Amino acid sequence: MNTQQGTRLRFTKMHGLGNDFVVFDGINQTVALTPEQCRRIADRHFGVGCDQILLVEATTRDDADFRYRIFNADGGEVEQCGNGARCFVRFVHDHGLTDKTAIRVETAASVIEPRLLDNGLVRVNMGVPRFAPAEIPFAAEAETLTYPLKVGQHVLEIAVLSMGNPHAVLRVNDLDSAPVDILGPAIESHSRFPQRVNAGFMQVLTPHDIRLRVYERGAGETLACGTGACAAAVAGIRQGWLASPVSVHARGGNLVIEWAGKDQPVYMTGPAETVFEGEIEL
Numbered sequence: 001m002n003t004q005q006g007t008r009l010r011f012t013k014m015h016g017l018g019n020d021f022v023v024f025d026g027i028n029q030t031v032a033l034t035p036e037q038c039r040r041i042a043d044r045h046f047g048v049g050c051d052q053i054l055l056v057e058a059t060t061r062d063d064a065d066f067r068y069r070i071f072n073a074d075g076g077e078v079e080q081c082g083n084g085a086r087c088f089v090r091f092v093h094d095h096g097l098t099d100k101t102a103i104r105v106e107t108a109a110s111v112i113e114p115r116l117l118d119n120g121l122v123r124v125n126m127g128v129p130r131f132a133p134a135e136i137p138f139a140a141e142a143e144t145l146t147y148p149l150k151v152g153q154h155v156l157e158i159a160v161l162s163m164g165n166p167h168a169v170l171r172v173n174d175l176d177s178a179p180v181d182i183l184g185p186a187i188e189s190h191s192r193f194p195q196r197v198n199a200g201f202m203q204v205l206t207p208h209d210i211r212l213r214v215y216e217r218g219a220g221e222t223l224a225c226g227t228g229a230c231a232a233a234v235a236g237i238r239q240g241w242l243a244s245p246v247s248v249h250a251r252g253g254n255l256v257i258e259w260a261g262k263d264q265p266v267y268m269t270g271p272a273e274t275v276f277e278g279e280i281e282l
Ligand SMILES: N[C@H](CCC[C@H](N)C(=O)O)C(=O)O
Pocket: 019, 051, 052, 070, 072, 078, 079, 080, 081, 082, 083, 084, 165, 166, 198, 216, 217, 218, 219, 222, 224, 225, 226, 227, 228
């Protein structure tokens, strides 16, 4: 069953550092979007325009308060969205769906824990990063710290990990001249990533500061990527270039990522903004 033609849906336009979202309350209205309807909503000329669509639903888990579904602009449903998680808790709190400031949210990948802070920012326990190739998924003979990836005539040395969604992280010397528009889509659709991948380009400034650009799976380059920031910080810490906490400077603004290593969770802190409320007829 999908949302029938002619149905009007209420939505809220939000963003986390310019990574923007159309958020639907799927508890007080019936929202069942087809990939084509997602593409239409996300279209910046024929729809509302966004990088991802976020759907708030009731959960059946007794260890979570809500269910959180994420759809990329290309219509594909995915496992995780970090900037969206910060907007999620702001949305459910501001729309009276909870009076809690710290909630547990079921996603396709895990249960994450966003918390509204007194200073207006949001801190999220994004869970434990995964490195086994089969858990990414990524085609590799064995798990190593980095992997050579042949892209055209280049052989790139990438880190590969999952924050619930797949990430490839490449260190570059100068982010402004990095060929993100060429290497981004080539990595995103590389055959060794059977479910495609988010491609992060990281410039290390100091052990506690990086600049980051992410060519996102199913959305293209965004102004910020929360799970991408987590993945880049984890990759840099593992390779000895970085130390927690790491300030991640994206084009849309800054996130702070904390990770104590090994099988510890990654914490992400940053803003979540509401832009406007609206209605759309599908
Ligand atoms: N493009 C991602 C989903 C959105 C992630 C990003 N917007 C974030 O803030 O983590 C994927 O296909 O896995």
